[in-house]
Amino acid sequence: MDVLELTAIGSGQQDLVGGKAAGLAGLIRLGERVPDGFCVTTEAYGAGEVPRAEVLAAYERLGGGPVAVRSSATAEDLPHASFAGQQDTYLDVTGGEALIEAIEACWASLHSERATAYREANGIPHDSVRMAVLVQRMVDADVAGVLFTADPLTGSRSASVVDAAPGLGTAVVDGATTVDHYVLDGTQDDGTQDEERGCLTPARLKELRAAGDRIKDLLGAEQDIEWAYDRDGTLWLLQARPITTLFPAPPPSDKPGPRLYVEFGHVQGMLQPATPMGMSTLKSMLAGMLAAFGLTVEIVDIGGRLYGDLTDALRDPSTRQRLVKLMAVDFGPRAQKAVEHLLEDPRFAPRKTPRTRNAAAMKAGPKAAAGILGALARPARARARVFGEIERLRRQPVADPATTAELLDLVERDAESSTLADAIIWPVVSGLAVSAALPPLLKGVASEDEIHTVLGGMPHNVTIEMDLALWEVARRAEPHREMLLGTPSSELAAAQLAGRLPDFGLHDFLQRYGTRSAAEVDVGVPRWAENPTPVFTMLANYLRVTDPEQAPDHRFERAADRAESMLTDLTLRARRKQALRGRLAGFFLRRSRELSGLREAGKFAGLYALRDRRRRLLLIGAELQAKGLLADAGDVMFLELPELRTAVETGTDLGDTIAARSATYERELRRRTVPVALLSDGTDVETLLPAPPSEGRTLTGTGAASGRVTGRARVVRDPSDASIEPGEILVAPTTDPGWTPLFLTAGGLVTETGAVMAHGPTVAREYGIPAVICVPDATSRIRSGQLITIDGATGTVTLDG
Structure with a gap:
């Protein structure tokens, strides 16, 4: 089937007609007004030659005259990837020969540089995509534009946004002209009151919003809609596709809003x-x-x-x-x-x-x-x-029940009793409390930067101890330097698990710290003990440290010396202000050094329960895989416990559920930014704040670890394969304990989010490296190899080159 009328396209034919044509055919079935047209299908594309006779016959049935020729690839107008502007469109195409040429040009655009790069960025295999071409009668537009049923900038589902301009809508979607912009949020001044405002009347704005609400409800998702009013004032819908950039909205709440x-x-x-x-x-x-x-x-x-x-x-x-x-x-x-x-x-x-x-x-x-x-x-x-409690948890013998049902019972019981012992909770809270008390207690006595210095080189931190233990492994591995630097980390990991590597202390390291990983609080993520590839990558980084002064243990000792010196100085300063205040300051400063390092202990202790839960879930998954209910034992991580119970007890095949959730998970893994605060209508609260002033080449964040350093940036989004040369400044979206071994070779830290007392800044202070956090868009505004200067006192990052 090479050519198909739009009105003949049925549901479920996207592989034949592509996303755009399928979407418009759906609107026609819903009773919406769409210009007549036809589709040159993917079967014709697969044949490699335009079906000339069929295309010209369809064009004649359409009445000839000017038409729009638009790409309609199978990977287009998807819920997670719009492909907006990535493939070609030709307007006002008139005549049979010009139509054939336009179709061929649309086919060729599937392999353009921009379309290829877009597919790679969205994880879409090139060989899975085929091109259909949509041909529609041109609308003689009086005014045209785009309607978003949700605000694409703020994420608000309470507002619709319209951009419009006289004539064809290409000026709007191409950004080639100044457009009239309307935000329709239901208030009296939402653009519908002023008859003189822009190219759209209040009546047309009202009609557009109603159309958007109707289509959104019919299709079940927020929509990006192209539209046009013809010279007779009739509204035509030219395209409707999901808005792919929105962060998911909060689930409905029965509590009074907004939330x-x-x-x-x-x-x-x-x-x-x-x-x-x-x-x-x-x-x-x-x-x-x-x-x-x-x-x-x-x-x-x-x-x-x-x-x-x-x-x-x-x-x-x-x-x-x-x-x-x-x-x-x-x-x-x-x-x-x-x-x-x-x-x-x-x-x-x-x-x-x-x-x-x-x-x-x-x-x-x-x-x-x-x-x-x-x-x-x-x-x-x-x-x-x-x-003592952590060691007890580490050594505690753990037995797994013999049957799948008993394993699941145990997993469910553990899920209902996920609490840490008081022996861990209250000392950890004490450390957090004394650190939080320092700024108000030392107000007028010490700067934030000086307080951060006191919190550097902190003892009793299990994450720091882990990092230094890995450094010791690297020192013992020096005789095997050539092998460790010249072999891919994944191959080394496989050899380690198979017992084929020489013993240089890594086995003992994994025995103690193998429960860790990046994103380690997610039971669905493999631990280092299961896949030590990231550990070998970090070992390679450590082996590149040749300057004794950059050795992590020496850096930690220097940070501890500076902290002790600053503690003494601040105590004396506070006493000179007031004797009682000085005694309190001295007490809290000392207790901060004795207790604040425990902040990592609670999470570390909780990893043992996660280790056991993960093992048991994978055992259940293996049993379901053996029964043909799962393709892989790890698929169990894409189910919830009640669903897992159903699969175990009834043998229900949940493959479709797993596939859908796995696709969603992979899509969310590619998301670069996550809102820190959302309203119940999906509004990203940060988008409501005044924009910070631009200061040229200086990026502003929050200082989180004292010091100033200049070095080459290394932008890292995934620590599992990150190589950082000694002295490079790590620039990352965020960091958790699984990232911290990278700090041992880094000269400084820049993150896009975080808190002063979060893992990354805390560990940066331990090693005495400057850190600036909450720098907006740092990983996109800074490039690897760029010379930058970070100042932990002022919270700034200067782009030097």
Whole structure:
């Protein structure tokens, strides 16, 4: 079938007619007004020659005259990739010969440089794409443009956006002219009141918004719609495709809106999505952790990321100001600015609400007080209890039940009891509390940069100990330097797992730290013990360190010496201000050095439970694979526990569910930015803030580790295969403990998100390397090899070359 009328295209024929033609045919079936036309199908493209007779006959049936000839590739107008402007369109094509040439040109555009690059960026195999061509009667346009049923800049689903210009719509979509821009949000001044405003009347704006709402509801997704009004005032729809750039909206809530959702993952240095099984585990873990503090926060999954509903705290007169301080300490400056902005939003004005007694909070209160005060009074004893509990968890013998059903029972029970022992929780909280107390206690005495210096070279940090242990492995591996630097990391990993490598200490390292990985809080992610490829990549980085002064252990010692010196200096300064204040400052400064390093201990301890849960889930997955219910044991990570129960008990094949979720997960892995704060209508709160002033070649963020350094940038988005030369400045979206071994060779750190007390800045301070966090678009504005200067005191990154 080489040529098919638009009205003859049925549902499910996208492989034959491509995305654009399939979308327009769908609109016709829904009763919408679409210009007549026909499609030269992918079967004709596969034959390699335009079916001349059939095309000319269809053109004659269309009445001849000017037509639009547009690409309609199979990978086009997809839910996750629009391909807008990537392949060619030809307008006002008149005559049979010109039509044949335009079709051939559309075919050729499938292999243009821009279309090829777009497919690669979206993970679409080149050999999977075929081209159909859409031919439609031209609309004699009086005015034309684009309608977005949601605001593509803010993400708001409460507003529609229209760009319009007189004549053909190409001027709008090509950006070739100044357009009239309308935001239709339902308010009285949403562009429909002023008869003189722009090229669209209020009546036409109203008609466009109604059409958009109708099509969105019919197709089940927000739409990017091209339209035109002809000289008679009739509205024609020229294209409708999903808006692919929107971050997913929060799930519907039965609570009064609007709601505020703050993202939790970036605090842990995790911007990538969690697998469905990982998400269910994370929810239970976070709920258990919050319950230990007597807190109840609704946790929701948005785009595979963890968000907490903080609306009630924002509206509560007694907690709203404290929430801003909480954002600064625990969520970072980006979240803090977003919440501060909403304090002035009348929709989040303070409301008096009936107070209920929180039994969990009342129960947790005395326990928390006793645990925190005990750690402050006897920090060495508190540390001993923490590390004793971690060692107990590491050595604890674990047995797996014999049957799949028993394994699943155990996994479900563990999911309901994801809490850490008090022996770990309260010393960790104590360390966080004393660090948070330093800025107000030392106000007027010490700068933030000086306080950061005190928090450098911090002892008792399990992540730092891990990094230094890997450095020791690298030193022992020096005799095998040539092999380790000349063999791909993946091959070395396979040899290690097969027992074919010489023993230079890596086996013992993986025994202790093999539960770790990047994005390690997701049970769906392989651990280093399963795939040590990233560890070999990091070892190669360490082996490139030849300057003794750059040795990580020496850098850590220097940072610790500077911290101790600054602690003494700040204590004396505070005493000169006021004796009592000086004693308090000295006490808290000393306790910060004795307890703050424990902040990594809680997460590290929790990894043992995740290790066991992952192993058991994979055992269940292997059994289902043996029964033909899963293609791979790891597919179990794309199910949720109730679904897994159904598969185990009834033998239900969930292959379609797994395939759909796996595709969504892969798509979200490619997402470069994740909103730190969302409203319930999908609005990214940061887009509502005033744009920061541009200062030429200086990028502004937040200083998180003191110092100033100039070096070549190394932009890294995935730590598993990252090579960093000694002294290069690591530029990353974010970092978690799985990234931190890279810091041992880095000269500095720049991230796009994070918090001062998050993993990345904390570890940067330990090694005495400067860090600037929350630099917008750092990974796209800075290129690898570029000379940059970062200043942890001013929070700036200067592009030097």
